[in-house]
Amino acid sequence: MKLVFAHDHVFYKYENQFFSTGGLSKEMLERYTKVFEEVVVISRQKEIDALDGKLTLASTDRVSFVQIPNFKSISNVHKLLQAKKIINYEVTNSDALISRLPSSIGAIAVDIARGNGTPYLVEVVACPWDALWNHSFKGKLLAPFTYFSTKTKIGQSKYATYVTNEFLQRRYPTKGKNISCSNVALKEFNNEILASRIQKIENKGSREKIVIGTTAAVNVRYKGQQYIIEALGELKKQGITNYEYHLVGGGSNTYLKSIAQKYDVVQQVKFLGSLSHDKVFEWLDTIDIYAQPSRQEGLPRALIEAMSRGLPSFGARTAGIPELLENKYIISNTKNNIKEILSILQGLSKEELLSQAMRNYGESMKYNRDIIEARRQKFFIHFKNVVQTSQ
Incomplete structure (x- = not known):
């Protein structure tokens, strides 16, 4: 059976092989080849002259990649018809479609599948309203249309998977068969990790430096790192300067540097x-508190990975973040969030840090790869069987 997988993801082509920034790696794509005999990935592509160590191999057996031209920018609108023609050909000549939403390519593919009767399943991975509304003025104009369009497509789908347990299901409900199935699947759980974290907390001196960390692109303002930087500035006004903020992530840090300068904490903010993924885990073991202050998410992989290292954490009241953390470690997406960050940081006694380390490690175990993948595979097999029966 031939499956088309549709999403806006950018794959990097180097010497006839494809690579990803990690979101759709070889391992991820093989979840589809375990069920379907042939998989065609329709997405954006970019050719590169040299391999970047941050890229992950995506090419694998029985997976082919079809390039969809970039039609999203104003200068490339003329490519929309060309893109639709390619998407129509691939969907029409397949047995089934899996569309990852929100995405422009995925949305077009769903419309074509509905038009020609191709069975399809949607993977709901994020909230387009949050992404656009918190992006820019232009985003605010697009947010209502994209929200209702996405909600309609998901609502009409007979099969859907959601990366959250509750949030996306409430905002984008479907009457079809659906499961909660996070894209975060942790491979390794080792009690020595928790033991090491507990020892780190117990050995921490009261006057030692406290390191807060966030993993996210540093050129996307809705990721919210500016709020942590502002909170450090408020602490400095109180004479408290033993906090540092370490940011892992690509992109231009010009804006966040300007915020650090504004609040006079340049020396406390490290970019x-x-x-690489392995290095991120090593880095997580060196910090003391993890923060996920973003205003747009699905179910954040970075937060769950931090929790799996026994890290006390806090995050914004966004999408699936409140499903992961205790309510007192959730900050609002309002002007009160700076005060709330300060309250959390100043309330983290050694006893509370130990309690949160154990609690978060235990919570992360729900994202065991074997359990999640077994549930996903069962759902995919059911979808495939229905497709075969209808042919």
């Missing part, structure tokens, strides 16, 4: 750039 570490992009790190």
Whole structure:
């Protein structure tokens, strides 16, 4: 059976092989080849002259990649018809479609599938309203249309998977068969990790430096790192300067540097750039508190990975974040969030840090790869069987 997988993801082509920034790696794509005999990935592509150590191999057996031209920018609108023609050909010549939403390519693919009767399943991975509304003025104009369009497509789908347990299901409900199935699937749980974290907390001196960390692109304002930086500025006004903020992530840090300058905490804010996945775990073990202050998410992989290292954490009241953390470690998406960050940081006694380390490690175990993948595979097999029966 031939499956088309549709999403806006950018794959990097180097010497006839495809690579990803990690979101759709070889391992991720093989979840589809375990069920379907042939998989065609329709997405954006970019050719590169040299391999970047931050890229992950995406090419694998029985997976082919079809390039969809970039039609999203104003200068490339003329490519929309060309894109639709390619998407129509691939969907029409397949047995089934899996569309990851929100995405422009995925949305077009769903419309074509509905028009020609191709069975399809949607993977709901984020909230387009949050993404656009918190992006820019232009985003605010687009948010209502994209929200209702996405909600309609998901609502009409007979099969859907959601990365959250509750949030996306409430905002984008479907009457079809659906499961909660996070894209975060942790491979390794080792009690020595928790033991090491507990020892780190117990050995921490009261006057030692406390390191807060966030993993996210540093050039996307809705990721919210500016709020942590502002909170450090407020602490400095109170004479408290033993906090540092370490940021892992690619992109230009010009804006966040300007915020650090504005609040006079340049020496307390460290930009570490992009790190490989393995290096991120090593870095997580060096920090003391993890923060996920973003205003747009699905179910954040970075937060769950931090929790799996026994890290006390806090985050914004966004999408699936409140499903992961205790309510007192959730900050609002209002002007009160700085005060709330300060309250959390100043309330983290050694006893509370130990309690949160154990609690978060235990919570992260719900994202065991074997359990999640077994549930996903069962759902995909059911979808495939229905497709085969209807042919």
